[in-house]
Amino acid sequence: MTMDKNTTPQSLVIVGSIGLDDVQTPEGEVRDALGGAATYSAIAASFFTPVGIVGVIGDDFPQTHLDYLDSRRIDLAGVERISGGKTFHWAGYYDFDLNVAHTLDTQLNVFADFKPVLPDSYKKASYVFLANIDPVLQLEVLNQVEKPKLTVCDTMNFWITGKRDALVEVLSRVDIAFMNDAEARQLTGCMSIVKAARAIQKIGPQTLIIKKGEHGALLFHNDEHFSAPSYPLESIADPTGAGDSFAGGFIGYVASVDDISPKTLRRAVIQGSVMASFNVEDFSMNRLRRLTCDEIAKRYSEFREMAHFDALEDASL
Amino acid sequence: MTMDKNTTPQSLVIVGSIGLDDVQTPEGEVRDALGGAATYSAIAASFFTPVGIVGVIGDDFPQTHLDYLDSRRIDLAGVERISGGKTFHWAGYYDFDLNVAHTLDTQLNVFADFKPVLPDSYKKASYVFLANIDPVLQLEVLNQVEKPKLTVCDTMNFWITGKRDALVEVLSRVDIAFMNDAEARQLTGCMSIVKAARAIQKIGPQTLIIKKGEHGALLFHNDEHFSAPSYPLESIADPTGAGDSFAGGFIGYVASVDDISPKTLRRAVIQGSVMASFNVEDFSMNRLRRLTCDEIAKRYSEFREMAHFDALEDASL
8 A cells, every 4th residue: 555645746756764763872762763764864855845755664653753754745655554564673872982873673574575666756756866775676766767857876884795786786877876984985995085986986976975974074076076064063862864864955955946056066965964963963853853944044054154264365375 | 502593583483393204104105204293384384484493303314404494484593403312203104094193113312301492582473383292391382482472282192191281281371272083082081072172172272173184174263163174185195294284384374464363263274274285195295395385375275166165045945
């Protein structure tokens, strides 16, 4: 059964995991909290534009979560609910080094047999984000969409080692790839992030976004290089979903302005950084639930203020 | 004996080590190459303004190095040559992770009994940079200068553990402190760099510059926060002196424009980043030896281009 209730074409489609998470950090813990890469990125994107989400859930997935997604203009036509199945479940914790997630348990459940099937209204999407899932499934999505303006993928270390060939094929077919710095190094064998980025561009995507956690993000776009700062948070409650909300803010902004010029991509990297910086302030989606568009605009301005410096006016050299 | 030949007051004085280094990296090696924190920072600063340097050398220090320093308008009145002594010597190597220097051997030699004595022409310096040396010696320098406009210190992990009280006293007396991110964490026990910076500001310096190597640098100035990108070098020949040339470019620029406004401090962080990015392109001071002011101005512009992003023009939220 799919929850189809909308047949107008979706401009932005996001495919990936929808899950329930148990997370423990030095700041506290949550159980069976709303999680999943597609969920985080769709909610972040929904602040900029409507989103269609493709994923799978079990009987146990609370209706309140579906109501929340629906309230955020996220279309659920692509969400398959498996009767008698259990939702994807991740349990993990973070120590004081919040850059490292320690997995305690991963139960794929209904995700184990997931085959993404795009509703017809999604196949003409202009913007497609393949959140972090098995690259074989990412390829199946690419095979179903018809001439999107922009395809974007995320991935993780698990697929770099376990499904390398499929991942390389995904990379050869998308326009933009997200990766963190360790993953870019792992994929290419290059210690230098600049060399790694060039090597990934040779595989396919001319635009690469390297997430560096507390050190911000880098955008490699053809020969251009853009360095985005990170927001100086004094404390982080829960890093879960930071990369997903980053990518969601990015693609949501791009889709909202319907433009893929370098200027827009730079602004989009900052919008992604803004969304990630809010997301980590509380557990699960709790901060995004109470986030306002005014807060987003204000933090975008703070990023500008933080990164600005003047030209050299005089010839003091 | 001191090499006094200039009695005009120095605007910028730099105190620290002058040495000879053996360095090995994946890109090659050098032996008895010109090194030392004061040397690197003075040469970087000399691209912006004349510098007076205070340090100690032995009989073995080659005249060609002194001639080079002299040719870069670096005043040597404060350099003491110990008859029969040997110059400070450091031997180390870097593996593929160029962020970590491995020390093979440190011979303090004439540096072991060094007591910095400022020539009279240095005591009224407006700008004083205490490069990375024993904080006890840094305090002796602070006791000799008369009302400088700006005092700046650098340090390292060795003094944080070995001379903590003296270092805290230095910090309580300077205007600006340089530290790398690991050192700021080590000194304060805070994992969060923002919390660590606030803790260091409470000790004294209202301006703190956190060096993050390949991740750029952060400037904390009162309540302001500035994030400077790093330059995307494809390869690094030798990281030795990166932090020193960074600090030297910073203080040299500030002294050259004789202004300590927030705008100038931000520009100065970028000038420091520019100098460090050139310095690591070759061994020892080899890149700085052939560097031109045009190259510096061009790279400063590249940093601007790399960090720039537009405001949000419309109300797309």
